[in-house]
Amino acid sequence: MPKIKKKGTSGQAKNYITRTQAVRKLQVSLPDFRRLCIFKGIYPREPRNKRKAAKNSTASTTFYYTKDIQYLLHEPLLAKFREHKALAKKIGRRLGRGEVSDAARLERNLTPKLSLAHIVKDRYPTFSDALRDLEDALCTLFLFANLPQTETVPPKTIQLCQRLCHEFEHYLILTHTLRKSFLSIKGIYYEASIQGQDIRWLVPYKFVQRMAGDVDFRIMGTFVEFYTTLVGFVNFRLYTSIGLVYPPKFDKTSDEKGAELGAFTIEGRSVGGDQSVFAAPEKAQENGEDTQLSVAAQAEADKLLAQPSSLEDGDTQEIPATAPETNGVADSSLSLRTGEIEPTEEPMTDETALDTFPAPLSPTADTLIQPSISSTTAANLFSNFTFYLSRETPRHPLELLLRAFGCKRVGWDAVLGEGAYTSEEKDPQITHQVVDRPDLPLPPQPADEEGGTDARSTVSGRERVPGRTYVQPQWVWDCVNAGTLLRADLYAPGATLPPHLSPWVKPKKGEYDPTKPLAEQEYEGEADAVPDEDSELEDATGDNDEGSEEEGVASVRGDSKAKDVETDLLSRDGKEVVSGEGMEVDLAGSSSEDEEDATAGTVEDEFDGFDSEPEAPSEDGTEQHQRELEAEALGKPVHQPLKSAMKPSLSKHAKKRREEEEELVRLKGMMPKRKRKLLEKMTYSNRQKDAESEKLRLKRRKIEKGGRV
Incomplete structure (x- = not known):
């Protein structure tokens, strides 16, 4: 006799466990269970059959x-949670007896410190895994770096988030990986390409x-606690991979004065152990100190910003203090002779441009994907300019973009904080000024004694x-x-900006x-399909832009005659109307009846009609004759219709x-029913898209x- 299988010991009843059972099995409180699950990346699951699972x-x-909960049983943080619970009991007992000093001493000396380093290593075995999951952490x-401090958001958390964000932005600036x-409405989206991984954050x-x-x-604080540990490890790996010291030196005084990125001093570690300081040139100029960069450090920084060209045979290139990388992969041509080992990738030079693929000749062919911005393009886009940011512009996003794309001299008003290349708006070295105000006029040029203009005239802040x-x-x-410099006149102050x-x-x-012209996207006759409001208004009022008063009076008389004609036509109750029957109308567009008949005949011969079927003479003939009479009353040629909404191109x-x-x-009649239904759904969705595009x-x-x- 086979063994009887007990109910609830296999299948979904065994694979799933409820939250109450998990908390009881781990012997922790519900808040600690939530924290542990967030740290370990364990989330609730939805069984296929809740009745069997429950x-x-x-x-x-x-x-x-169930396996996730069993995996948590061996977590070292459980011991820390139990120690914290035991300490809370001791502190509560001291406070109950009124021993406040002893309670404070216990909290200060015996509070267990949580380390999440092992969790980061378990969740991300490789560095690529950490970069792939960096978007949520950065967001x-x-x-939290932009939140105000409250009881739930302490200032230490905000300062830590700001510092980690600024360190990450400094890496983007040095490596030009942005x-x-x-x-957008939500905020500013950024995307960086780091070691082959595209990272996008808000x-x-x-x-x-x-x-x-x-x-x-x-x-949210639990997530921040884990993400700060993760981003700290990522920043350390990124800095050390390009030969920089981590963490960079932080000037608290400059940060309090609004320096932000300028409060950090980036240090490079050379091969011999000496350290060269990569200080911001604008910060050194502001302080008046001659500590910008040494000659060797400046040369090494230039090598970091722009990769060198190919070496000649027999030449040896020294290893720079900051080993430049292309997406995290070191270039072997920087430290090896060219004749000995060939590099895996040819270094990108300033003369090297990305190959662009032309559009296919056939309209039905697939469009080739164009290459993205290269590191050389990002490093030299704004390298030849000096920018000045007006005080109404967002300083930090503009500074990040300009410096990440090659600009080394960015100045702004003193009210925006420290760290600017210059705070003088009249500096003659400034080539571009970013403003967000109405158009500014040019200053008047005062005349000198000889009748010319004085080039040394002063410029006020409200003038260009x-x-x-x-x-x-x-x-x-x-x-x-x-990826290129656009026309600046399209973005002039006060101009209507492109989308x-x-x-x-x-x-x-x-x-x-x-992004494409309208003529390339609309089908044949689409522009003629929709009646133009301006043309209808001109047809109704008559094109008398350059006419005299007599022509204006004639047009008014023509309008009154047209109304009389329309009233007479409506009073005939659908009877056929013959020209000249019971009324006298001055024909302004033709000199005789012979010319009118010839013109009308020519129009009828040229117009093919909207359908191949013969038209009914009783209705369409009357409408055509009515349009001719109205055109004659308005002083227009007979062969021109009053409204141009119906065109032969539209009919085609x-x-x-x-x-x-x-x-x-x-x-569709030859298809099976299931495929016919699917085709109808596809056709309906395509029609909806076409209507939206139109x-x-x-x-x-x-x-x-x-x-x-």
Whole structure:
């Protein structure tokens, strides 16, 4: 006789465990269980059959994998949690007896310190795994770095998040790994390419944050505690991989004065053990100290920013203090002779440009993906310019983008904080000024004694500086996303800015593409399909732009005659109307009846009609004759219709579309029912997309014509 299988010992009942059972098995409190699960990356699971997993229980509960809970039994943090619980009992006993000093001493000396280093190592065995999971960590840290301090968000947590974020941004500036950025409603999106991994994170705008009452900051604080450990390890690995000392020196006094990125001093570790300080040149100039960079350190910094060209045979290149890398992979040509070992990748030089693939000749062919921005392009995009940021512009995002794309001299107003290259707006070295205010006029040039202009005239803050390019902040973002310098006149102060498009949204085939001309996207006759409001208004009022008063009076008389004609036509109750029957009308467009008949005959011969079927003479003939009479009364030629909404090109497009629909119906009749339903769903979704694209093209057509949307 086979062994009877006991119910609830296999299957989903064994693979899943409830949260109450897990807490009881681990012998911890519910808050500690939540913290432990967040640290270890264990989340609730949804079984396929809740009834079997709960052993026929109908109560609503949360399930976890049984193996995950067994894995938590060997976690060293459980011992720390138990020590903390025992210490809390001792402190409570001291406070109950009124021994406050003893309770404070116990809390200060015996509080267990939690270390999450082993958890980071367990969750991310390789560095690529840590980079792949860095997006949520950066979003959380940048969020807490902009929050105000409260009881739930202590100032130490905010300062730690700010410091880690600034250290990560310094790495982006030194290695030029920042690729794209986008201004959205939620905040500013950034994307960096680090060692082959694309990392995208969101930074909120620096507005006054209102702390919501429905957010549990205890759980958020647990995530921040783990993410700060993770980002600290990542920053250490990134800095040491390029030969920099971590952590960088931090000047608390400069940070309190608003220096932000300028409060850090980056140090490079050379091969012989000497350290060269990579201080910000703008900070050294502001302090008036001659400690910018030594000759050797400057040369090594230049090698870090721009990779050297190929070496000649027999030459030896010394190892720089900061070993440059291309996405984390060191270039072997920097330390080896060229003749001995060939490098795996040819270093990118300034003359080396990315290959661009032309568009395919066939419209049905697939579009080739264009290459992204290279490290050389990012390092030299703004390298030849000196920027000045006006006080109404966002200083920190602009400073990060400009310095990450090669700009070494960025100045701003003194009210924005320390660390600027210059705080003097009239500095003649400034080539570009970023402003976000209405257009500024040029200063008047006073005449000198000889009748000329004085070039040394002073410029006030409300006037432009001659010879300087003024742009709005969007120009920096669009240049970064495009990978090239765009026209500055399109982003001049007070000008209507071009649309700021997301660099990650690529339009698919058949959808509306705002980057392409409208003529390339609309089908044949689409512009003629929609009646133009301006043309209708001109047809109704008459094109008498350059006419005299007599012509104006004639047009008024023509309008009154047209109304009389229309009234007479409506009073005939559908009877056929013959020209000259019962009324006298002055024909302004023709001199005789013979010319009128000839012209009308020519129009009828040229117009093919909208359908191949014969038209009914009783209705369409009357409408055509009525349009001719109205055109004659308005002083227009007879062969021109009053409204141009119906065009032969539109009729051809409608006829072609009707033929395609008929062919589709014929093919659908030969399909099975299941495939026919699927095809109908696909056709419906495609029609919805086409209608949306056509609506967007109509809006753009009206905007380009200067009309209202």
